[in-house]
Amino acid sequence: MIAEISMHRLVLIGVGLIGGSLALDLKRAARVEEVVGIDIDADNLTRALERRVIDCAYECINAESMADADMVLIATPVNTLPIICRQLAPFLTDRCIVTDVGSTKQLALQAFAAELPQHYERCVAAHPIAGSDRHGALAAQFGLFAAKKCIICAHEQQDKTALQAVEAMWQAVQAQIYHLDAARHDAIFAAVSHLPHMLAYAYVHQLAEAANADELLQFAGSGFRDFTRIAASHPQIWTDICLANRQVLAGLLEKQQQELAYLKQCLQDGDAQKLTAFFAKAQKIRESWQNEQIQATAGVPAGR
Amino acid sequence: MIAEISMHRLVLIGVGLIGGSLALDLKRAARVEEVVGIDIDADNLTRALERRVIDCAYECINAESMADADMVLIATPVNTLPIICRQLAPFLTDRCIVTDVGSTKQLALQAFAAELPQHYERCVAAHPIAGSDRHGALAAQFGLFAAKKCIICAHEQQDKTALQAVEAMWQAVQAQIYHLDAARHDAIFAAVSHLPHMLAYAYVHQLAEAANADELLQFAGSGFRDFTRIAASHPQIWTDICLANRQVLAGLLEKQQQELAYLKQCLQDGDAQKLTAFFAKAQKIRESWQNEQIQATAGVPAGR
Numbered sequence: 001m002i003a004e005i006s007m008h009r010l011v012l013i014g015v016g017l018i019g020g021s022l023a024l025d026l027k028r029a030a031r032v033e034e035v036v037g038i039d040i041d042a043d044n045l046t047r048a049l050e051r052r053v054i055d056c057a058y059e060c061i062n063a064e065s066m067a068d069a070d071m072v073l074i075a076t077p078v079n080t081l082p083i084i085c086r087q088l089a090p091f092l093t094d095r096c097i098v099t100d101v102g103s104t105k106q107l108a109l110q111a112f113a114a115e116l117p118q119h120y121e122r123c124v125a126a127h128p129i130a131g132s133d134r135h136g137a138l139a140a141q142f143g144l145f146a147a148k149k150c151i152i153c154a155h156e157q158q159d160k161t162a163l164q165a166v167e168a169m170w171q172a173v174q175a176q177i178y179h180l181d182a183a184r185h186d187a188i189f190a191a192v193s194h195l196p197h198m199l200a201y202a203y204v205h206q207l208a209e210a211a212n213a214d215e216l217l218q219f220a221g222s223g224f225r226d227f228t229r230i231a232a233s234h235p236q237i238w239t240d241i242c243l244a245n246r247q248v249l250a251g252l253l254e255k256q257q258q259e260l261a262y263l264k265q266c267l268q269d270g271d272a273q274k275l276t277a278f279f280a281k282a283q284k285i286r287e288s289w290q291n292e293q294i295q296a297t298a299g300v301p302a303g304r
Numbered sequence: 305m306i307a308e309i310s311m312h313r314l315v316l317i318g319v320g321l322i323g324g325s326l327a328l329d330l331k332r333a334a335r336v337e338e339v340v341g342i343d344i345d346a347d348n349l350t351r352a353l354e355r356r357v358i359d360c361a362y363e364c365i366n367a368e369s370m371a372d373a374d375m376v377l378i379a380t381p382v383n384t385l386p387i388i389c390r391q392l393a394p395f396l397t398d399r400c401i402v403t404d405v406g407s408t409k410q411l412a413l414q415a416f417a418a419e420l421p422q423h424y425e426r427c428v429a430a431h432p433i434a435g436s437d438r439h440g441a442l443a444a445q446f447g448l449f450a451a452k453k454c455i456i457c458a459h460e461q462q463d464k465t466a467l468q469a470v471e472a473m474w475q476a477v478q479a480q481i482y483h484l485d486a487a488r489h490d491a492i493f494a495a496v497s498h499l500p501h502m503l504a505y506a507y508v509h510q511l512a513e514a515a516n517a518d519e520l521l522q523f524a525g526s527g528f529r530d531f532t533r534i535a536a537s538h539p540q541i542w543t544d545i546c547l548a549n550r551q552v553l554a555g556l557l558e559k560q561q562q563e564l565a566y567l568k569q570c571l572q573d574g575d576a577q578k579l580t581a582f583f584a585k586a587q588k589i590r591e592s593w594q595n596e597q598i599q600a601t602a603g604v605p606a607g608r
Contacts, residue, residue, distance in 0.1 A: 129523065129525040130525070130526075131525065131526070131527055148525070149523065149525075151523070178523075188516075188519065188520055188523050189523065191511060191514065191520050192511070192520050192521070192523055192524040192525070192528050193524075193525065193527055193528065195507070196507060196527060196528060196531040196532075197527065198567055199503065199507055199531075199564075200531055200586075201567075201582065201583045201586040201587070202560065202563040202564055202567055202586075203499070203500060203503055203560065203563075203586075204586035204587075204589060204590050205563055205582055205585055205586040206556070206559055206560055206563050207495060207496070207589070208585050208586060208589040210495065212492075213589070215492065216492055216495050216496050217496070217589070217593050217596075219433065219453065219455075219482075219492050219493065219496055220496040220497075220593065221433040221434070221435065221452070221453075221496070221497065222434075222435070223435055223497055223500060223501065223533075223534045224496050224497065224500060225594075225597070226530040226531070226533045226534065227500040227503075227504055227530070227531055227533070227534055228500075228590050229527075229530045229531070230527045230530065230531055231586045231587060231590045232587055232590045232591050232594065233583075233587065234587070235580050235583035235584040235587050236580055238583055239576050239579040239580040239583060240576075242571060242579060243571070243574060243576055243579065246571040246572070246574065249571055250568050250571045250572055252510075253564050253567060253568045253571070254568065255510055256506065256507065256510055256564060257561055257564050257565065257568075259506040259507075259509055259510050260503075260506055260557050260560060260561050260564070261561065263502055263505075263506055263557060264554050264557045264558065264561075267546060267547070267550040267553055267554045267557070268550070268554055270547060270550065272543050272544075272547055275543040275546060275547065276539050276540055276543040278505065278509055279505045279537075279539035279542055279543060280539040281509055281512050282504075282505040282506075282507075282508035282509040282512060282535045283505070283508075283535060283536055283537065283538070283539050285508060285511070285512045285517065285521070286508050286532050286535045286536045287536050289521050289524065290529075290536065292521075293529070
C-alpha cells in the first residue's frame with residue numbers, strides 16, 4: 001500500500017534545482033499548503049518568491065523560519081549538512097521529519113547521527129537522480145522527477161512512519177523509489193555519476209591548458225557538446241561530492257588511468273584489432289543501456 | 305563571389321549518415337540531377353533507394369556505376385580511402401572531381417597523391433563537422449549540415465575550379481566553409497573530437513569490466529547519457545580514425561593521464577581548494593563555449 005502525503009508546512013533549506021522543483025510539483029499536486037524557503041543567497045530567494053517556488057523566505061534557520069515544520073528538506077551542497085543539522089537541532093519538534101537530497105549518503109547518515117542524535121530515527125537520507133548542470137531557483141521546473149529514480153538509504157534505527165512519509169513525498173512527484181544501503185549507494189554513484197563528472201572536468205581542463213585553446217574550441221561540435229555538458233556543473237558542489245566519496249573515487253580514477261594506458265599502447269602498436277575490440281565492448285553496452293532506457297521511459301514526456 | 309553548383313551526376317561511395325544527408329539536401333535544392341550510390345552493403349542500398357536518398361545503386365566501382373560522374377564523394381571509413389582511390393583510377397574522366405568527408409585529412413591527401421597521381425589536382429579533401437553516433441542510410445536526414453562547419457584542406461597542387469566546386473557544394477547545403485592546413489586540421493580534431501571519443505569508450509569500457517556492471521548501469525542518469533553518447537559510435541570507423549591520427553592522439557592521452565593523476569592526488573590529499581580551482585577552470589571555459597554556440601546558432605533550427 002502506498003501512503004499519501006499531505007503536509008501543512010515544508011521547510012526547504014537551499015532553494016535550487018532539486019529543492020525548488022520538488023516544491024513546485026508538491027504545490028501543484030496540493031500535497032503541501034506552504035513551502036518555507038531558507039537560503040543564504042537573498043537574490044535567489046527573491047527569484048524563488050517571484051516564481052512562486054516558495055511562499056515565504058528566510059535567510060537563516062531560527063524559531064520563526066522553522067515554526068510548525070512537518071518536514072525539513074535539506075538541499076544544499078553535501079558538505080554543509082553537518083552545520084545545517086547543528087543549526088536545526090534546537091528547533092525540531094518531535095514529529096518533524098528531516099531529509100536530504102545529497103549525492104553521497106554515508107556522509108548524510110554520519111551528519112544526522114552526529115548532529116541530530118535525539119532525532120536520528122526521523123532523519124531519512126534520500127537521493128533523487130535528477131541532476132543537471134543548471135542550478136539556483138531559476139533552474140526549478142515542473143515535472144523534473146517524473147520517471148526518475150529516487151534512492152532512499154534507510155538506516156538501522158529508521159522510524160517507519162518517517163521513511164514512508166519521505167517515500168510518499170517522492171512518489172507524489174512521480175519518482176520511482178529504490179532502496180539501497182548507503183555504502184552501496186555511494187559506490188554505485190561514484191562509478192556512474194561522480195567519476196564521469198571528474199573525467200569531463202579533466203578533459204575540458206586539458207583543452208583549457210592548451211596554448212591554442214580558443215582555436216580548438218572554435219571547431220568543437222556536437223560530440224564535444226554532449227561529452228562535456230557535465231563539466232559545466234557547479235565546481236563547489238562537485239568538489240564536496242568528490243571529497244565526500246574520495247576513497248572509492250581514487251580507486252576508480254586509478255582504473256581509468258589503466259584504461260588510458262591500454263589505449264595508448266594500442267595506438268603505439270598500431271593494433272587495430274585490440275582497439276576495435278575495446279571500442280566494440282563499450283559500444284555494445286552503451287547501446288543496450290540506451291535501448292533499455294527507451295523502453296523504460298516509453299510514454300513518459302522528456303524531462304530536463 | 306560564391307560559385308553555385310549544378311551537377312548532372314554525383315557518385316556517392318558509401319551511403320551513410322554524411323553522404324546520404326548530403327545527397328538528400330542537394331536533391332531537394334535541385335543542385336544535382338542524379339545521385340548514384342555505391343555501397344558494399346546491399347541492404348543499405350535498398351534502404352537508400354526506398355528513402356530516395358539515391359536514384360540508382362551499385363555494389364561496386366566499375367565503368368557503368370562511374371559513367372558521366374561530375375563528382376565522386378567518398379564517404380566510407382577513412383582507412384578504405386586508398387583502396388577506393390585505386391579502384392576509381394581507371395574510370396575517372398579529366399573533368400571529374402574527387403572529394404571525401406573523412407575525419408583525418410593528412411591520410412586523405414596521402415591516399416589521393418599515392419593512388420590518383422594523375423588526378424591529384426582535382427582531389428579535394430573535406431571534413432563536414434556533423435558526426436553522430438548514428439550511421440547507415442537510415443540515419444540520413446535533411447538539414448544535417450545547416451550552420452555546421454565544413455573544413456576544406458586544400459593542397460599545394462589544388463585546381464581552383466575543383467576547390468570552388470566542392471566549396472559550392474557544401475555551401476548549397478548551408479555549411480560554413482573553413483580552410484585549414486591538413487596537419488593543423490588533424491591536430492585540432494584530435495583534441496576536440498578523436499580524444500573525447502577515446503575517453504568516452506574508455507570510461508564505458510571500465511564500467512563494462514565491473515563485476516556489477518548491470519547494477520551500475522541501472523542507476524545511470526542523464527549525466528551518464530550525455531557523457532557516453534559518443535561511446536555508441538561505430539567501433540570500426542573510430543579505430544580507423546584513431547590509428548590514422550595516432551601520433552597526436554598518443555600525446556593527448558598522455559596529457560590526460562597527467563590530468564587524472566593530478567585529480568587523484570587532490571582526492572588523496574583531501575585538497576578542496578585545488579579541486580575547486582581545477583573544476584572551476586573547466587567549468588568557466590565550457591560555459592563560455594556554450595554561450596558562444598548559442599549566439600552563433602541563434603535563429604538556426606536545431607539539428608539532430
